Amino acid sequence: MTDLTDPEALWSQVDAYFGVLAPEDVHLVATRARAHAAGLPDIAVAPNQGKFLQLLASVVGARRILEIGTLGGYSTLWLARALPSSGRLVTLELDPAHAAAARESLAEAGVSDRVDVVVGPASESLATLARAGVDAFDLVFIDADKQQLALYVDLSLALARPGTLVVVDNVVRAGAVVDAAHPDDRVQGVRHMVDLLTDHPRLDGTVIQTVGVKGYDGFALLRVTS
Template sequence: MVERTQPQDERWAAVDRYIGDHLLGEDVALAKALAANAAGGLPDIDVSPAQGRMLHLLARMAGARRILEIGTLGGYSTIELARALPGDGRLVTLEIDPHRADIARANIAAAGLADRCEVITGPALDSLATLKGPFAFVFIDADKESNAAYVEHAIRLSRPGTAIVVDNVIREGNVLDADSPDVRIQGTRRLFEAVAANPRLTATAVQTVGAKKWDGFLLALVTG
């Protein structure tokens, strides 16, 4: 989660609405998932609809048959990713909070995707140690302090060609603050350093603005 310190530019949200109206359309399952999340008291920190569709398309472009998600929340991004899988595909998603995991399971089932999704509850680093790869696509959107460790596990569970996407890496520009006392910012900076130092990864990061304000994604390809 990003602590929003900068004011929202209404044009950013307006453009997201334009994208949604023209390219995304109505999605009953995703709308119901957001409503269930709100009713369950979950924070409004899901990816935006446009970002969710981007993840879906990236997973399809990767030809993913197995997807790993670290950080489930209420399953909004999980649904978009699971829809990218073929009928015999499999998605594993990790969530530390049992209440959130229960809501996610219900949302995933309501979307008709329970047969291809497994929600594992518990600290992600513990769960990751038990998993076997390879996964073709990994989406990381959990506690930012552990991002570098999550990517290390993602590489272990990968194959050449695996795509890794990490959310919330710009943090309203605060990633530039080397002296920040915020452990999430320091964790994000460690992520950049670890990815830059790993010869198996080819990576970039992109800034985004929209309904979720100013943030961005790190994208990496396992090349060796």
Template sequence: MDNFSADQHAAAVDQYIYDALELHDPLFEAGRERAHAAGLPQIEVSAAQGKFLKLLIELLGAQRVLEVGTLGGFSTSWMARAVGPQGQVVTCEFEPLHARIATENLRQADLEQRVQINVGAAANTLGELIAQGTEPFDVIFIDADKRNNVTYLELAMDLSHAGTLIIVDNVVRGGAILQEATDAETQDPDIRGIQQTYRWLAEDPRVDATALQTVGSKGWDGLAFARVL
């Protein structure tokens, strides 16, 4: 392995963890392959990250989970398994094709009855949930277009209760968050959105937050965690 790059080493370790902890789930893996075959971006969480989300939800005893960014339903499936038959995952997806694939994947995994997929712009969906007086969520997982993270976080606060855990994915982006915004017009709006996410998490008195770097088959990235006070 001496000739491997750092990324290859990290991916190999991820594969070792995957095999050693027997994280392979035939139904979930079939769903991921179905999504890839349909042309969906291969940007879903890893199996180890999916299991991590599941364990967090179970540790909190969470029954209601909100997800922003369904994609093919891989993370959704892990979280739906975690909430149990009496729980619910409400997930937001902009692309109709992604929602259709996710629906089929959840059906094949016998989890469809635990999940409500809302198709359309997530900000609109979250606003509708607020207007409807939707019961607050125990865990909120934000994994969509990074440029709108702060919008999602602000809306998430109206869908939370004291103790809600908010998780934001992809908050390192291979170290690109170190970019200086010398020209706001030319900087990647998603990187700018992540930098704004950090400022929001640091400055909003309603949350207590941290972030952790991650490395593995998804490359060098990270997760932010915020507890609603």
């Protein structure tokens, strides 16, 4: 019998039940284990969310993926596996220790040939990529410091093309996002992003709320229109 008095426990049970559809292989397990052993925070996407990202990348036929916020490379690995062997994933990470753990795991998983882990503040790395005139990305996954979400969305546009899909993680924040006076600057970061998105001339999108092992949150799904 399901226990409806403890919603978080129920969400986790439901994630576990559907886990058969998003099984982790040894490399995904090892990526999580290495991040844990290195003392990285436990803030990677859940397996079902990683699988969801992988499916999105497959559906859009992504050949070039940009990720902002690598951590230990867990979401990176799910995404990289959607790429053809000639594809490219560029992932941006501020913390060299996080990047080092990610590089090791991605090498062990055999996707290093497709992935560049770029260390530095994402705003600078994004500007560098734009200056270098790299080809447009087909999918952008934004999952770094939430305070700068609006900036990351804006800078990503210079690296996008009409049709590029932009996914922004953790934008619901257990519902705190509805509080205009919320003291958490991550919540304010989401709200600034929503201000930017409202009537944006080049972006169309929506937000989907989610529950599960990661609690109550959600993601924005945006399409670059022009």
